Amino acid sequence: MRSFVDLDGLVGRVPFDVVGDLRVIDTGRGSEALYRDKLPALLTSLAQRARVASIEASSAIEGIVVESRERADVILSGEPVTLRDRSEQELAGYRAALDYLYQGDWRPLNMGLVLHLHRLLFSFTDVPGGGFKTSENVVVDRLPDGTHVKRFTPVSAAKTPAFVDELVARYSAATREDRHHPVLLVGLFALDLLTIHPFLDGNGRITRALTNALLEDSGYEVTRYVSLESSIAASADRYYDALQGSTTAWHDGDHDPWPWLRYFVHVVRGTYDEFQRATDTARAAGSKKERVQLYVRDHAPASFRMADIRAALPGVSDATIRNALDVLRAEGVVNVDGTGRNAAWNRVGSQL
Known part of the structure; x- marks a missing residue:
């Protein structure tokens, strides 16, 4: 909320390096x-x-890790499953929150949406979700020697509902006015929500999920295809350092947003770089990939392995073969049993 009181004063002059990232x-x-x-x-x-990577990475940032790849896949599929522990429950909760936003019917942004996402996040646990904190919290970092240092003091529990309501109102007004770059506005929204810290638990995950939705709502859909949360998890130290740099004097409205915005904009730029690499690779490998797809559709046995494709199409890389198979699986043409090079691929509907 504090970041939107004087937008022109805070982000009226965009540093040159940030301008370059925004252009990309x-x-x-x-x-x-x-x-x-x-x-x-x-x-x-x-x-x-990206959906799977986002759910796992955002959860892992908070120390939530499921014991095996197989268990994670079952949980993230949304199929009915008995959740064994708190980590599995919270992984399923973030899946529910992110999928709710991905469905596209979440608008408009309001305080009720923020609370609903929190309710979904803890819907598989015994922890009551969907309510703001009722006691005070302090955000601390645990140092390698085991000591703790205060990172910042969030807004008090009594003031939290009003601060969240005002943040939503000011962000919405700023987007309507269209005077500042949308990515900067989304970054400032994330900074303020993290600093308000409206919940006793789940603040980071709720903020990251909303960040995806607000970027997409502003026309930047890349986080559907490249996981923003994975980029944040891979740069966790810089993430926390940037927050530290921009939360100082936040309560007085005299904070510097650029440590955080530099980090945030650069991470978003990185997702576009990765998206471009993926599409460039797909276009360059198009003819070979099409050969793989044609072989699988019309000539491969009903059940086959990558080695069969290698033998039939010499000169086609394993990466191109895997990419083609992933596309065919997404289209429902094939399914797979097992993992790695010995995985058995099956044409859907074929008689074995």
């Missing part, structure tokens, strides 16, 4: 519609991977 982001945004038309199967495959 806007160029990438312009290519999204093109790839939706030309590479729909690839985008479907990327979206499926």
Whole structure:
């Protein structure tokens, strides 16, 4: 909320390095519609991977890790399953919150949405979700020697509902006015929500989920195809350092947003870089990938392995074969049993 009181004063002059990252982001945004038309199967495959990566990475940042790949896959599929422990419950909760936003019917942004996402996040646990904190909390970092240091003091429990309500109102007004870059506004919203820290638990995950939704709502859909949470998890130290740099004097409205915004914008730019690499690779390998897809559709046995494709199509890399198989699986043409090179691929509907 504090970041939106004087937007012109805080972000009226954008540093040159941030301008450069924003240019890359806007160029990438312009290519999204093109790839939706030309590479729909690839985008479907990327979206499926990004969903899984986002749920796992955002949970892992908070120390929530499921014991095996197989268990995580079952939980993230949404199929009915008995959840064995708190980590599995919270992984399922973040899946529910993120999927709710991905469905696209979450608008408008309001305090009720924030509370609903928190309710979903803890819907599989015994912890009551969907309510703001009722006691005070302090955000601390645990140092390697085991000591703790206070990172910042959040807004008091008594003031939290009013601060969240005002943050939503000010962010919505700023987006309507369209005077500042949308990615900067989303970054400031995330900074303020993290600093308000409206819940006793789940603040980071709720903020990261909303960040995806607000970027997409502003026309930046890349987080559907490349996991923003994975990028944050891979740069966790810089994430916390940037927050530390921008929360100082936040309560007085005299904070410096640029440590956080530099980090945030650069991470968003990185997702577009990764998206571009994926689409470039797909286009470059298009003819070979099409050969793989044609072979699988018309010539491969009903059940086959990657080695069969290698033998039939010499010169096609394993990466291209895997990419083609992922696309065919996303289209429902094939399914797979097992993992790795010995996985058995089956054409859907074929008689074995």
